[in-house]
Amino acid sequence: MSSQVSSPEITHAQEHASGTSRIWKTFWVLSFLTVIELSLGYFLYFYHGDLTYGFILGTKLLIAALTIAKAYYIVSIFMHLGDEIRNMIMTIIVPLMLFIWFITAFLWDGNSWKTLRNTDAGSRPAQTEQSHTPVIDKDVKK
Amino acid sequence: MPTNTKWWNGGRSPFNISYGKVMMWYFLMSDAFTFGAFLISYGTIRFSVNHWADPNHVFNAFPFAGHANLPLVFVSLMTFILIFSSVTMVLAVHEGHKMNRKGVEKYMILTILGGLAFLGCQAWEWTHMITGDHAVLVNGQIEHWGTTVTRNPWGVEVMHNGAMVATPGPIAFGGYFFGITGFHGFHVFSGVIINVTMLIKTRLGHFDQRGHYEMIEKAGLYWHFVDLVWVFVFLCFYLV
Numbered sequence: 001m002s003s004q005v006s007s008p009e010i011t012h013a014q015e016h017a018s019g020t021s022r023i024w025k026t027f028w029v030l031s032f033l034t035v036i037e038l039s040l041g042y043f044l045y046f047y048h049g050d051l052t053y054g055f056i057l058g059t060k061l062l063i064a065a066l067t068i069a070k071a072y073y074i075v076s077i078f079m080h081l082g083d084e085i086r087n088m089i090m091t092i093i094v095p096l097m098l099f100i101w102f103i104t105a106f107l108w109d110g111n112s113w114k115t116l117r118n119t120d121a122g123s124r125p126a127q128t129e130q131s132h133t134p135v136i137d138k139d140v141k142k
Numbered sequence: 143m144p145t146n147t148k149w150w151n152g153g154r155s156p157f158n159i160s161y162g163k164v165m166m167w168y169f170l171m172s173d174a175f176t177f178g179a180f181l182i183s184y185g186t187i188r189f190s191v192n193h194w195a196d197p198n199h200v201f202n203a204f205p206f207a208g209h210a211n212l213p214l215v216f217v218s219l220m221t222f223i224l225i226f227s228s229v230t231m232v233l234a235v236h237e238g239h240k241m242n243r244k245g246v247e248k249y250m251i252l253t254i255l256g257g258l259a260f261l262g263c264q265a266w267e268w269t270h271m272i273t274g275d276h277a278v279l280v281n282g283q284i285e286h287w288g289t290t291v292t293r294n295p296w297g298v299e300v301m302h303n304g305a306m307v308a309t310p311g312p313i314a315f316g317g318y319f320f321g322i323t324g325f326h327g328f329h330v331f332s333g334v335i336i337n338v339t340m341l342i343k344t345r346l347g348h349f350d351q352r353g354h355y356e357m358i359e360k361a362g363l364y365w366h367f368v369d370l371v372w373v374f375v376f377l378c379f380y381l382v
Contacts, residue, residue, distance in 0.1 A: 010154070010155055010158055010159065010160060020233060020236055023229060023232050023233060023236065024229070026229075027225065027226075027229045030225050031222070031225065034218070034221055034222070034225070037377075037381060038214055038218055038381075040381075041198075041213075041214055041380075041381045042213075042214065045198045045213055045214075060381075060382040063377065063381050063382060064377060064382070067373055067374060067376075067377040067381075070373050071370055071373055071374070074228065074366055074369060074370045074373065075366075075370065077232075078228055078229075078231075078232045078362075078366045078369075079362075079363055079366045079367070079370075080235075080359075081167075084157070084158065084159060085149070085157065085158045087149055087156055087157050087158075088157040088158065088159055088164075088167075091157065091167075092167055092171055095171060096171065096174065098175075099178055102178065102182055103182055103185070106182045106183070106185065106186045107182075107185050107186060107189050109186060109190075110185065110186035110187065110188065110189030110190040111189045111190070113189075113190035114189060114190045114191065114192065117190075118192070
């Protein structure tokens with residue numbers, strides 16, 4: 001094949017000779033996953049009033065998991081990272097593992113701020129129904 | 143290649159990949175951390191407040207559809223445009239491997255058109271949001287606000303003169319929305335510029351003279367990354 005970059009330092013793998021069927025298959029997988037995500041999004045939109053908080057959170061986590069699956073297909077097939085050697089895959093994937101801590105810690109922190117604010121830093125119990133009705137004093141004088 | 147290859151003994155790339163592609167991967171990794179930091183910061187603020195704008199109410203418009211309530215529809219169109227332009231990009235890379243100049247040109251043009259279509263959609267969406275006209279109760283008076291980096295008309299709804307009306311929400315909403323989708327849109331824009339440059343170089347026969355189409359692969363890595371980021375922006379701003 002003439003696709004070789006003329007360098008003795010690189011061995012080109014055979015997958016470059018394959019046809020386009022894998023690309024189109026990936027396209028349909030990505031489209032399918034997106035349609036599932038949208039279905040779940042519409043499910044939440046139409047039924048969120050009837051669902052418990054935990055169920056809504058679980059559905060959102062499922063949507064996030066489908067997004068991770070889409071990311072896998074884009075990076076592995078479209079960006080051909082899956083065709084590279086293990087050394088190359090690891091030098092990209094291992095640093096990105098930081099995101100696991102990054103997401104957990106920061107969302108935890110955000111939730112902690114909310115709790116501190118709603119309880120005046122733990123000095124009173126949080127109201128079950130969050131009261132954020134602003135005091136509209138100018139209404140009163142009408 | 144043999145499984146017992148000694149990758150670290152010198153004389154060859156230990157990652158079996160050209161310098162340019164390794165550096166593109168490392169750039170994209172750092173860019174992933176930048177986008178990740180933005181999105182996680184957004185998530186932190188969103189987790190820290192009691193009320194956040196409901197995306198199904200904010201993003202429910204479609205061009206020429208008037209005031210029809212169409213949640214998720216327009217952004218789905220944008221998502222499919224970007225997925226499809228990713229496919230045409232990978233097909234251009236594929237044609238490059240086959241040294242087929244006409245094929246590369248065809249798919250690069252389609253990819254560029256997809257990028258421009260996406261940018262057009264985003265321009266419409268931003269305009270629609272900024273010039274929006276939503277009743278908000280501010281200091282006891284009804285005002286009509288669009289969504290900007292200083293105004294968020296999607297706050298908690300309260301009773302006012304016998305009708306429910308929104309109050310101002312956290313201004314972080316507009317800042318994060320325009321900041322992150324703008325940063326992504328700027329990546330799409332620069333991706334289109336890169337792709338146009340690659341199309342011109344392909345037409346001029348530069349890659350045929352060079353003997354390989356590796357530049358198309360590098361541009362492709364960047365373009366797929368832009369699609370990858372959109373997948374997460376789509377998740378964080380529109381779906382959840």
